[in-house]
Amino acid sequence: MATTVTAKTEKRGAPDHPPHPHVKLHWRIRLRRDKSLVIMTIPAVVLLLVFNYVPLFGLITAFQYYDPLVGVRYSQWAGLEQFTALFQDPLFWAALKNTLYLSFVQLILFFPVPIALALLLNTVLSERLRNLIQSIVYLPHFFSWVLTITVFQQMLGGAGVLNQFLRQHSIGTWDIMSNSHTFALLVTFQAVWKEAG
Structure with missing residues (x-):
């Protein structure tokens, strides 16, 4: 066996x-x-x-x-x-300094915005309202950068909506689009508006 x-x-x-x-x-x-x-x-x-x-x-x-x-x-x-x-070339070092400054400003100001937006959207109780807000906020992502800058030019430029409103009410115009001191904030705000969603 x-x-x-x-x-x-x-x-x-x-x-x-x-x-x-x-x-x-x-x-x-x-x-x-x-x-x-x-x-x-x-x-x-x-x-x-x-x-x-x-x-x-x-x-x-x-x-x-x-x-x-x-x-x-x-x-x-x-x-x-x-x-x-x-x-x-001294212009190279100036360009490098400006690039690092822009990157730093965008890191500080742009980075927290999508996280804060997601947390705020999470607190919205109505799912339909949350989806609507999310769709509206996400829409600028599909715009080209040329269109994004055109929108800002029409709103904040020398002949834009804001300055026309200030002229009509006899208030001094506000130079935003061509001001070198506000350039970093303007570019960051454009990136936030386009990509935060």
Whole structure:
């Protein structure tokens, strides 16, 4: 009896269930097993390569006296000369300072607004009213930046609604759109209005 049981177990051989997840399969077996998933990722990988990595080869133009008529291959080599000229230009440092200032103002003023808006919308009890407000607030996201700036120009520009109202009531006009001191706040407010929803 014991011999027949052992013979049966020897005939069975390895179990039919799949290997343990921690057992490493050969890469060809995994590729065959996940062939459909690999095929689905190929278009995304091609798009990533074409639009994100292939253009990186164009960075070589920063080290050349690039001439579009002769192309990258035949343009004269400049080395680090253009970077030296860039860092010696005082306008570069002014532009860098303005960029960092704008980023800081937008980080401080823009970052909390979407969170506060979400918390306020969450307190609205009526679901229909909440959906309506959310749709209205989200609508500017679909506007282009040109349209967004046009709206602000029509409202706050020199001939805009606000200044016309102030002129009609014999109050001095308020220069917002062309004032360099209010530029950072204006750009941040435009970003808030467009993207907070």
